[in-house]
Amino acid sequence: xxxxxxxxxxxxxxxxxxxxxxxxxxxxxxxxxxxxxxxxxxxxxxxxxxxxxxxxxxxxxxxxxxxxxxxxxxxxxxxxxxxxxxxxxxxxxxxxxxxxxxxxxxxxxxxxxxxxxxxxxxxxxxxxxxxxxxxxxxxxxxxxxxxxxxxxxxxxxxxxxxxxxxxxxxxxxxxxxxxx
Numbered sequence: 001x002x003x004x005x006x007x008x009x010x011x012x013x014x015x016x017x018x019x020x021x022x023x024x025x026x027x028x029x030x031x032x033x034x035x036x037x038x039x040x041x042x043x044x045x046x047x048x049x050x051x052x053x054x055x056x057x058x059x060x061x062x063x064x065x066x067x068x069x070x071x072x073x074x075x076x077x078x079x080x081x082x083x084x085x086x087x088x089x090x091x092x093x094x095x096x097x098x099x100x101x102x103x104x105x106x107x108x109x110x111x112x113x114x115x116x117x118x119x120x121x122x123x124x125x126x127x128x129x130x131x132x133x134x135x136x137x138x139x140x141x142x143x144x145x146x147x148x149x150x151x152x153x154x155x156x157x158x159x160x161x162x163x164x165x166x167x168x169x170x171x172x173x174x175x176x177x178x179x180x
Contacts, residue, residue: 027059027060027061028059028060028061028178028179028180029057029058029059029178029179030057030058030059030060030147030176030177030178030179031055031056031057031176031177031179032055032056032057032147032149032174032175032176032177033053033054033055033056033174033175034053034054034056034149034151034172034173034174034175035051035052035053035054035172035173035174036051036052036054036170036171036172036173037049037050037051037170037171037172038050038051038052038079038168038169038170039168039169039170040089040090040091040166040167040168040169041089041166041167041168042089042165042166042167043165045085046084046085046089046166047084047085047089048081048083048084048089048090049082049083049084050079050080050081050082050090050091051079051080051082052076052078052079052080052091052170052172053076053077053078053079053080054074054075054076054172054174055074055075055076055077056072056073056074056075056174057072057073058070058071058072058073058100059071059072060100062104065104066103066104067101067102067103067104068100068101068102068103068104068110068112069100069101069102070099070100070101070102070112071097071098071099071100072097072098072100072114072116073095073096073097074095074096074097074098074118075093075094075095076091076093076094076095076120077093078092078093079091079092079093089122089124089166090122090123090124091120091121091122091123092121092122092123093120093121094118094119094120094121095118095119096116096117096118096119096133097116097117098114098115098116098117098133099114099115099116100112100113100114100115101113108140108141109138109139109140109141110138110139110140111136111137111138112136112137112138112139113134113135113136113137114133114134114135114136114137114151114153115133115134116132116133117130117131117132117133118130118131118132118133118155119131120157122160122166125160125161127160127161129157129158129160130157130158131155131156131157131158131168132155132156133153133154133155134153134154135151135152135153135154136151136152137149137150137151137152138150138151139176144180145177145178145179145180146175146176146177146178147175147176147178148173148174148175148176149172149173149174149175149176150171150172150173150174151171151172151174152169152170152171152172153168153169153170153172154167154168154169154170155167155168155170156168
């Protein structure tokens, strides 16, 4: 059932992306990469710290002078291992989709929230799990086509075998190229 909801979210976001580029003047697709620090914990006492590498593509547009609407698909091809205690909660790869509304603080600086879903592979149990994401971030232009992004993202998953409800806190720094 959760798998069907995830597919519906992907389809709805794709339709939003298509209609957004038509409906909003100045809609801009973009690609980017981010490096982060991830701390995953569970109520059973296990934890894992790692360095995820994210690759992403998205679109965004200002609706009026200050309201921003965007969407993004993300792939995490791997997470470098830093440390672990208890059963390892390491996620080796994953992908996701997010809706990203925000506010333009100036012509070059954006504050946004992230709401989305991710599908991650937990290497310890060899299992894929879907989780929810909420986050906040800020993005600023360093050149007309290039932006720098920093964000915090909280992710939660349902129970995985004997590990109760893993949760993740990630801090990320990213670089974006906009096709304007």
